[in-house]
Amino acid sequence: MSQAAFPGGLDVRRAAAGILAVGELNVIRELVTGKTQVEVGDHLHLEQSTISKMLKSAEERAGFEIVTVSGRRLQLTAAGRELAIAGERVIRAFDELDAFVRELRLGQTGTVRFLTSSTPGSYVLPEIVGAFLRERPNVSVEMQIMPVSGLWQAFEAGQFDFAVAPVMGLPKELSSEPLYSDAVVFFAAPNLPIASKERVTLGDLAGETLIGKFVDSHWRRIFRELEEAGFRAKRRVTIIPPEGVKRMVAQGLGIGVLFAASIRRELADGTFIPVHVATAPLREHFCIAMNPKESLSPSAAAFLEHIRASISYAVEE
Amino acid sequence: MLLSPSDLQILVRLEQGMTQSQIGNDLGLEQPAVSKAIRAAERRLGMTLAHVDGRRLKLTNTGREVARAAAGALIQVKAVDDLIVSLRAGRMKHTRIVASSTPATYLLPRIIAQFLGRHADAQIDVEVVSMPRLWGEFASGAYDIALTPRLPFSGRVRVEPVYVDPVLFFSAPAHRLATQPRIAFDDLREEQLVGKFSEAYWGRFHDDLRERECRFARSIDLSSAEAVKRIVASGVGIGVLFESAVKAELERGDLVSLRIGELAYEQTYFLVRSESEPTPQAERLCTFLREELSRMRTT
Secondary structure, three states: OOHHHOOOOOOHHHHHHOOOOHHHHHHHHHHOOOOEHHHHHHHHOOOHHHHHHHHHHHHHHHOOOOEEEEOOEEEEOHHHHHHHHHHHHHHHHHHHHHHHHHHHHOOOOEEEEEEEOHHHHHHHHHHHHHHHHHHOOOEEEEEEEOOHHHHHHHHHHOOOOEEEEEOOOOOOOOEEEEEEEEEEEEEEOOOOHHHHOOOEOHHHHHOOEEEEOOOOHHHHHHHHHHHHOOOOOOEEEEOOOHHHHHHHHHOOOOEEEEEHHHHHHHHHOOOOEEOOEOOOOOEEEEEEEEOOOOOOOHHHHHHHHHHHHHOOOOOEO | OOOOHHHHHHHHHHHOOOOHHHHHHHHOOOHHHHHHHHHHHHHHHOOOOEEEEOOEEEEOHHHHHHHHHHHHHHHHHHHHHHHHHHHHOOOOOEEEEEEOHHHHHHHHHHHHHHHHHHOOOOEEEEEEOOHHHHHHHHHOOOOOEEEEEOOOOOOOEEEEEEEEEEEEEEEOOOOOOOOOOOEOHHHHOOOEEEEOOOOHHHHHHHHHHHHOOOOOOEEEEOOOHHHHHHHHHOOOOEEEEEHHHHHHHHHHOOOEEEOEOOOOOEEEEEEEEEOOOOOHHHHHHHHHHHHHHHHHHHO
């Protein structure tokens, strides 16, 4: 809105706020219903003299008559009636904005935007998001799932409230809190001979093809830990999406390696059999990361509380 | 009211990436007044709207949400300002209609002329706006009525279908196909099709003809209906427009309508008004438009 839009010597500050104040429009729209000045004053908790001054000032700035006096009543002119209709829209828009802000403050509306890596995004958070949205139907959640490799760069650029991701590789300028840890699970199709073994040594494992997401940095570290314990793989097959890993293992091609959260259902229904490898338990720790300069919106804070309450940091075997 | 129009102006400008200094210049405020206004608004709202990042004041995610929600209120404030400017200019009794080109050119003029004949003191402005801009113009609050094909209508508006305009193929009376009662697609392969194909509706129409294997040797794309009629009347090709655009020429015999296979297309026009109380003149005009368009449709 520029000064040029308001001919007639209006000061720029007034133009920024509109030619007429919202309070003045409120008085004008009250008059459309034929109320007396006293009735308008009672309704808006304003002195009659204040109403007169407001209307006079409004008329000076508008440049035309808004009301005429008819006995004890103030009557809107034709121009005043048009202003009253437009003023009604303004008041309603501000009422709606106030209602939105109040809901926003209570965390009952607004949008929660967060980034997450594939395992929490696909297997841990969806049910939690669903439960939160059932509790707060006017809140929107935008959950973007990204490979860990590009996640922090996207976080920096994208105005997200927070991220849920592996602790490893967390940029030092972000603050974080631990959320949960997930066990690395070896699994196989039930018909694979190694699946029938009660305990599998690293030596046994070396003769098998391992299928997993070995390009992600945290998976590379997990694999390095295995190698430090003496493991040498015959062959590694790298597939990025966990569902791709599962489908390949289901073909009987080798042993799958994923986080427990992503394979829990298939282990429970017998689609896959866990392969118990004799090694120190391998785990990855996942955290909530935030920009310490950003303050969370109430809906984002409420959602984080909901996540914390829904996920236990206790180790899930 | 938790936020004043001034607060909203500042928030919207911060969301646009403006610096405090730019906002101050734009709104005629001292630079410190910008951050003071934000801090005062934060205290009233109980939420952080902006934080200092280096030397810049940047909106938080909450601030961005409020800024986006503020846009609707600011549009209404601007509509009041526009109204005041318009009232000052003596256009108090004007009813403003915004319409797309075909209804504005071929449907409204006759109806408005009749209305003005009955209401001598009425003043009506009709503005033709291209389809991509039409809804934004109406939503700005600067118009009382819109007459338009279907758009992504939103907000507090009343929308009613008022007129169905069939698509018509036509040619010059001397054209070789003018006397055929029904034209087969094969008869068209050597013909040129003349229309306004750069407009979205006609572009889709053109694609649909192709999908139906209704192929012409060439298409001539013109930007105005008058140009389409004139070129077809001169004996070049087969024209396609809405019926309302060629009705007068068909009645005069300058052009003849053609029936091509089973092809049948149409466009529905909607009368759109704000849900808010209209001025008495806008109300009368709406009723008149509805009645007249309905009468035109049935005749």
